[in-house]
Amino acid sequence: MTRKDWRIFLLTALLIAAFPWMVQPVKAVSHYVDVMVFAGIFALVCLGVTMLMGYAGQVSMAQAAFFGIGAYTSAILTGRFALDPWLAMPAGASLAALVAWVVGIPALRLKGHYLAMATLGFGVIVHIILNEEVEWTGGPSGMADLPGLHVLGWKLSTELAWYYFVWGTVFLALLFCFHVLHSRVGRALRAIHEEESAAEAMGVPTARYKVQVFVLSAVLAAVAGSLYTHFVTCLNPSSFNLMWSIRFILMVMVGGMQSLWGALLGTVLMTFVGNEWLHVFAEFEILVYGAILLVVALFLPKGLVSLFTRKPIVHNA
Amino acid sequence: MSRLGECVSRSILAGFYVGLMLFLAASGRGLAAEPYKIGAVFSITGGASFLGEPEKKTAEMIRDEINKQGGINGHPIELIMLDDETDPTKANLAVKKLVKEVPVIIGPSTSGTSLAVVGVAEEANVPLISCAASHKIVTPIESRKWIFKVAGSDSHVVGKMFEHMKKQGIQKIGIMTVSDGFGASGREELLRLAPENGITVVADERYGPQDTDLSAQLTKIRTSQPQAIVNWSTGPTQILAVKNWRDLGMDSIPLYQSHGFGNRKNIQLAGKGAEGVRLPLARVNIGPLLADDHPQKKVIMEYTKAYEAQFKEPVSSFGGHAWDSMHLAMAALKAVGPDAAKIRDFLENTKGFVGQHGTFNFSAQDHNGLSKEDLEMVVVKDGDWALAK
Incomplete structure (x- = not known):
């Protein structure tokens, strides 16, 4: 991480840490802590999307499916087999990694948007499985009464506990992503994004790196x-x-595809937009989403982060 | 006067005014009693808006009516209604928001969104009266101390249907169900209750909610020669089932629909084809057909008239759920005041509450309080409902 990134990191961490104390005394917005827990969970997904889309230049239409694989693996293992959540979580992550690897290898060897097409189909398949395998997944009505989470013997029972736990995880993931981006792999990824043939000519094993990033995002x-x-x-x-x-x-595009900070900003903003501020638009929400995307694409092609900086935040290390 | 002096005197004057306003506001509050708050979460938009719309209208109608009459024990009702857009995550957030503000919550509208919030209400110790059907909403009862529901369970509907079949001497049936929450739950109950009613399910077909043709399923069912067909779905597929059943000339095999068909719009959409379709239906839909001495006749006719006069559309089962949950919440508030724990206990001990969907008899073991006797078997006749023999 550059010094500038560290400064932003500390500032953001402080802001996030202080956020509940700012909103909780005000009754009208005290539930924003709940919304932020969801935003944090979505932010984890979006960090992966940024790595994949913004740096490796690949579009995946199946991130919700991987999100679902993790969710349902945890739910089935803890709910039906009473496994410890901390064992179920890596199991879900491994399953997602395996699946991403299998889907990614053929799709990412090809140039162009084959990953988008492959994942489009794959996402639909996963959704159908979740709907139809009633014995395992509870079918369309889903599963209820799943266990909560204990961290070091403490049960996360309040929103505040969840808030700090989830955002702590987000910042860990963020550090990891920064680390990856400033390593050989990160430079190779940017090279792929700029010009794949040139990267290949320079000896970058493009297919392998693309698959690795896809697995990371999953x-x-x-x-x-x-x-x-x-x-x-x-x-x-x-x-x-x-x-x-x-x-x-969409969250990533609004925030700024080529910046991890953009992913965070976009996720938090769009979660609030979707759950709180656009409630009045209800069924027209999708139109409003479209309009937001259009405005961002036309006037802020680098996302909202470009308002704060003239150059992309992440420099070549 | 110096500028400083002017500034000070103005500040004093301003302070005086502010004080006066605060005093007036406080005393004004003392005159009208503190409102009683009821929280509501309905799927007013999104996939289940056909449930949420009539629920919202009904709840608001009742609120206005009661407030016009002077409220509950002098307290006006404040309805805090949120739209979950048929999204479980949004329903979860909405209930999290409400448990901090209100002593009782009505809704959500669907089984999926209800299951997404029962944990929240349970944890916060705030009673919640769901308007959805799944039995999982109120079982296992040990972890559903604070949860109630006013929609009958699918087991009641299936029970009523099988009772009618037995009277007709039907023993072999073919079932077709839609692969969403509604259909999955219906299928489960059909398969579970068939053996104990002496009924054999000879065909078990499923289809997607977006399917545009069900001939394949019906043809397959025909080959197994059932004495009746049960279709369990909502939305366009139940119209399709009727049309395909006619087009294939299968009308010699009676078609039973789930209570999802219980909307007059469906009869209009299916046209003449719907003649003879049988289904169990809550009495709220058939107020005029009930005998005058039926205990529910009065409340149903009052609601039907008020609703149809105000909104110019027929009543539905769903608005009936909102009526039942709203009136149960109000009865509790009237009896014990805005205390969540007392409201819970009051609801659990409510017996003989006459509502739109039946006579509710809650108990510590049963947080639904309805049975199959609260349904009527109806048949489509001359483009309208008629009581089935």
Whole structure:
């Protein structure tokens, strides 16, 4: 991380840490802590999307499916087999990684938007499985009464506890992503994004790196899914359909595709927009989403972060 | 006067005014009693808006009516209604918001959104009266101390249907169910209750909610020669089932629909084809058909008239759920005041409450309080409902 990134990191961490103390005394916005827990969970997914889309230049339409794989693996293992949530979570992440690897290898060897097409189909398949495998997933009515989460012997029972736990996880993931981006892999990824043939000519094993990033994004989504399961303690396939994959992409695009900070900003903003501020538009919400996307694409092609900086925040290390 | 002096005197004057206003506001509050708050979460938009719309209208109608009459024990009702857009995550957030403000919550509208919030209400110790059907909403009862529901369970509907079949001497049936929450729950109950009623399910077909043709399923069912067909779905597929059943000339095999068909719009959409379709229905839909001495006749006719006069559309089962949950919440508030724990206890001990969907008899073991006797078997006749023999 550059010094500038560290400064932003500390500032953001402070802001996030102080946020509950700012909103909780005000009754009208005291539930914003809840909204922020969801925003944090979605932010984990979106960090993965940024790595994949903004740095490796690949579009995945199946992030909600990986989110669902993580969520349902945790739910089934803890709910039906009484496994410890901390064992179920890596199981979900491994399953997602394996699946991403299998889907990614053929799709990412090809140039162009084959991953988008492959994942589009794959996402729909996962959603159908969640709906139809009633014995395992509870079918369309989903699963309820799932266990919560204990951290070091403490049960996360309040929103505040969840808030700090989820955002702590987000910052850990953020550090990890920064680390990846400033390593050889990160430089290779940016080279792929700029010009794949040139990168290949320079000896960058493009296919391998692309698959690795795709697997990373799937793992992040799966971990987020596990957290979602234990936070909400119930699941329903409608939270993991294609619409959600598109929403994740939208969050990242609004924030700024080529910046991890953009992913955070976009996720928090769009979660509030979707759950709080656009409630009045109800059925027209999708139109408003479209309008937001259009405005961002036309006037802020680098996302909202470009308002704060003239150059992309992440420099070449 | 110096500028400083002017400034000070103005500040004093301003302070005086502010004080006066605060005093007036406080005393004004003392005159009208503190409102009683009722929280509501309905799917007013999104996939289940056909449930949420009539629920919202009904709840608001009742609120206005009661407030016009002077409220509950002099306290006006404040209805804090949130739209979950048929999204479980949004329903969860909405209830999290409400448990901090209100002593009782009505809704959500669907089984999926209800299951997404029962944990929240349970944890916060705030009673919640769901308007959805799944039995999972109120079972296992040990972890549903604070949860009630006013929609009958699918087991009641299936029970009523099988009772009618037995009277007709039907023993072999083919079932077709839609693969969403509604259909999945219906299928489960059909398969579970068939053996104990001496009925064999000879065909078990499923289809998607977006399917545009059900001939394949019906043809397959026909080959297994059932004596009746049960279709369990909501929305366009139940119209399709009727049309395909006619087009294939299968009308010699009677068609039973779930209570999801219980909306007059469905008869209009299916046209003449719907003649003879049988289904169990809550009495709220058939007020005029009830005998005058039926205990529910009065409340149903009053609601039907008020609703149809105000909104120019027929009443539905769903508005009936909102009526039942709203009136139960109000009865509790009237009896014990805005105390969540007392409201819970009051609801659990409510017996003989005459509502739109039946006579509710709650108990510590049963947080639904309805049975199959609260349904009527109806048949489509001359483009309207008629009581089935």
